[in-house]
Amino acid sequence: MPQARQAMGTVTQEGNGWGASPIQREDLVTYGDMVDMAYMTFAAEDEAYESTLSSLLAGIDDCRYVATAHLFATIEPVPKLLEALPVLRGLDKPYWFGYVAVARRGDCLDIVVAWRGSATLADWMMDIHADLVPFVDGAKGGVAGKVAEGFYKVYTCMDSMTERGKVSAKEQVVTEVARLVGHFRRGDSGGERQSVRVTVAGHSLGGALALMSAHDAAAALAAAGHADVPVRAVTFGAPRVGDQAFRGALRARGVDVVRVVVKQDVVPRLWMGPRYVDVGDHVVVLDEDKSPRKLTGHSLDLYLHLMTLRDTATYKFNVHQPTTQAPAPGDGAADAGQKEKKPRWKKMVEGDGYMRLPPAELDEELGNSQK
Template sequence: MTPTFSPKRDISARWHDLHGAGDWAGLLDPLDPALRAEILKYGEFASATYDAFDFDPLSEFCGSCRYNRHKMLHELGLAAKHGYTTATRYIYAMSHVDVPNWLARTSTTWSRDSNWMGYVAVSDDIESRRIGRRDIVVAWRGTVAPSEWFSDLKAKLVRVNDAVRVVKVQEGFLSVYKSKAEHTRYNKSSASEQVIEELIKLVRTYREKGEEEISITITGHSLGGALSLLTAYEGALSLLTAYEAASLIPDVYISVISFGAPRVGNLAFREKMKELGVKVLRVEVEEDIVRNLPGIVMNTVLKKLSITKRLNWIYRHVGKQLKLHVSSSPYLKKESDMVGSHNLEVYLHLVDGFVSRGAKYRWNARRDLALVNKNSDMLIPELKIPQFWYHMPYKGLVRNRYGRWVKPGREPEDIPSPFSSELSCREPILELVEC
């Protein structure tokens, strides 16, 4: 019967170290309390991409965000909690939400080609003073749609632009990140182009206001963790190019905090990320198999033969690792559950309780235990928390003025639109069959 979060600390004098300036030396084991709070904050930004995502195949807006970008963080309670009040941009990618054949997407649905994949947000003035800089956060959604799992499983390494090294990344991740098509409404530009354009615009805006300390923190879970690395890589290169052209020094600190992320690229990719100064903290659960994908078989065999050190054609992880164990929590089931151990809320629960290797789950952990079972069945039965309890009331149905249960329309401002000008002129969707 205690609050679900601790009072906020002023980290303005420490933020560089908390975001990897010293490669987190001495901060991970034991886990620094201020770093724990930072990890949980960005984990909740990643979690918001699931909570706000409309994945109902019966919804006219399946594949979109349920809220417009001005209210999403408020609706999910993160604006008041963390001080990032508005998403400055939504990110869309051409990965398809699969729906039943009898409900295939048509020209009447909001989009036949694109899914909402995440957002960009900025810390407000009060939060910026607390954390010591203006922070631009990019949060990527993880895998939900079956076709996105197919992208995850493609194991081919393909080359990305690099003048010096043969930098290669996983084909499926790059496809989600880079795909675009002129006939689409939301992906005439790729997810890559959308996010990089927004980052350059925001950095330039705050530089022109005289702000010297600016950071870009990229976060995501699962597929979102992979997209976070691609964003950090391309963002660092793009900012350097943009500022070289303007004869300015970028001095923008870029870090990644990922959860359950798979491997993304080869040795050259890892070395290039290090050269660019991008700091990466991978939060991983030992029982989660996704962290070893792709290339799990080849990497395991070559590692046993001790010949992986300089090979450039196998997958490599990037950055530092914070490894957690399901067995460390007295509240989680101990039997194997590969899907459950990959769940983001399980990750956040374990971060909240982690003290150090071999230590017990901390007695004063604050995060609400019930959140673990939002989308899993990982809590022990003694807690009496229902499994998979996070649903919209009445599974999204509402009663209209005639007493009939119907699918509701959205408020005009929450209807997906690639053009902000459409928000004021779209008519609300009519209720179904008023008879």
């Protein structure tokens, strides 16, 4: 059974290398903030993803995370027969959905994958596809349970005719995590292995992506000889994603799951179907009634606000000010009328079909972050 903890306490991890390091409130807030940065980066003017994200990450107090990759997901919400309708034209395309970053935290390298949730009309259209489909285990070549069709399509679809859709979000994140772990552990096989850990975080739809990508990252690392690297998923307000077999597959891969929910948030409790189950080795339950300020029940801002709320009697509003709300769902006609823009890249270069930081620049950035 999942372990429930109130917001004021800590959640103690068990197994897979995390047992000695309880998840403190500060850790959850950091990962929540990093997911919030995904929303803000997606909303960047002129699609200046790289510069926007770098500026946001520089604001993390305890350590400096370096962005290593930008992740795009191809959204195909419109049936082929309806693509010609003006109101729906232009929705099928790759969207910026998240990023990978790394920081030195003590003697450990912390690799973080952060996924945003639904922020466009196309995203919302994918959310409603709740039929269960097989979740393919790439490492074993079999099926690791079943998951919601809409979530799975966001994770796995690609479009070879578009610049950022040549490889799926799944391929991008798995390749990047494996690349980073392999890079950091190069040359250390003869001695003590460098300590590395992976945390995959997301809000709402991003929480669904976090669970699927945490499973696949753990599978890829095990196949590459890095089964000792702990992989954890942290979800905020995530809906139910899959069936009992999918939950079992996550456990079989050793993925620790921390599920953060607001008691009044309906999304984590949405009826998806009789075979859907909750996933979470540990559950943090937040209570909106303890806050003197009212925010939208499912917004990430509410989650961050409640996680920083220590004593409602002495609460001061400068503890956490909302940074952003997710952009409102788009209007199909407006989307159709916008000219496609090309993101501006500085240090990122394309490799294996996605934008990432070259090894030399990565080592330089991490060296600078320690100064």
